[in-house]
Amino acid sequence: MLQDDMTWAPEGEVAMSTLVFDSDDLERTEDFLSKAYAKMRIGSSTPSANRARIRRDTIESITVDELDLDFDMSYAVSPLGRICLCVVHTGTIEDHVYPGVEDAFGPGDVVSLAPPDLPYSGRVRNARYNITMLDPALLSQVAATVEQRTPQPVRLTGHRPHSAAAAGHLRRTIAYVRDHALADPAIADQPLIRATVSQLLAGSVLTAFPNTALTDPTASDRNDAHPDTLQRALSHIDDHAAEPLTVADIAAAAHVSIRALQYAFRRHLDTTPMAYVRRVRLAHAHHDLATAAPETATVADIATRWGFFHPARFAALYRETYRTTPGATLRR
Structure with missing residues (x-):
């Protein structure tokens, strides 16, 4: 059959x-x-x-x-x-x-x-x-090798995770992607969901396996991680939040390496580029919930539109940020 x-x-x-x-x-x-x-x-x-x-x-x-x-x-x-x-x-x-x-x-x-x-x-x-x-190209969207402006492809250098904890995290990530992002075609077909899932899995693979990615910023990266770099990155995120974004895209828009971008966010905002992207998208979801008609919109539709495919995690993040529930905002 x-x-x-x-x-x-x-x-x-x-x-x-x-x-x-x-x-x-x-x-x-x-x-x-x-x-x-x-x-x-x-x-x-x-x-x-x-x-x-x-x-x-x-x-x-x-x-x-x-x-x-x-x-x-x-x-x-x-x-x-x-x-x-x-x-x-x-x-x-x-x-x-x-x-x-x-x-x-x-x-x-x-x-x-x-x-x-x-x-x-x-x-x-x-x-x-x-x-x-x-x-394999997904790995280079979330990390880079030692080369600064033109990152070389990131490769895995071992076939087993470097620890039992790393293996367990990757195993849970695969199950999470399978059971939540891929369980409903209506969710999986959302462009931001596809981008979020790809980066989530690629990041988990790099966390689990030995690889050629260089995560610590070089001296040049530190020099590039100034406020102007951050402002270029923030502007690009604000202008393109409704589109699939990778850390490599944002770094290219800011004219720096991925590591310099990550260091700039850590130095000036104490966060990561993709965590900031998530914050901006959450704000858009909040706006849509506050302005939508509850007769024609649902929390799930608005959440997935902005790249949030796990209802419970979206609700928890929303409650932590806005001190209320997504449903309450929609009804109000």
């Missing part, structure tokens, strides 16, 4: 899509996996049981898959060209190999399967697991 439930956006926009695959035909499963990931060969050591169940949710440059295989499957995969994260729920992944690495993963493990440009192989043993893939 192959169920294809696609939610299409108008031409020129990016849709969220959901794809469900369920088959006990190994050849068909191989064909599906080759199209969904990269060219691969799979095999089974348990010919009496070959059922594969896969659900894929896609949003712009991110895919989140839940896979359930009730058999032992070997795999050999061509380079994906993407960062591929794996969270094992049950079962094991064994003999996982790519140049320079050989490892095995079990329940609770969170790993990066291989660098985007390398092939890998291994064996899945009767496992249920999550595969989350993202465009």
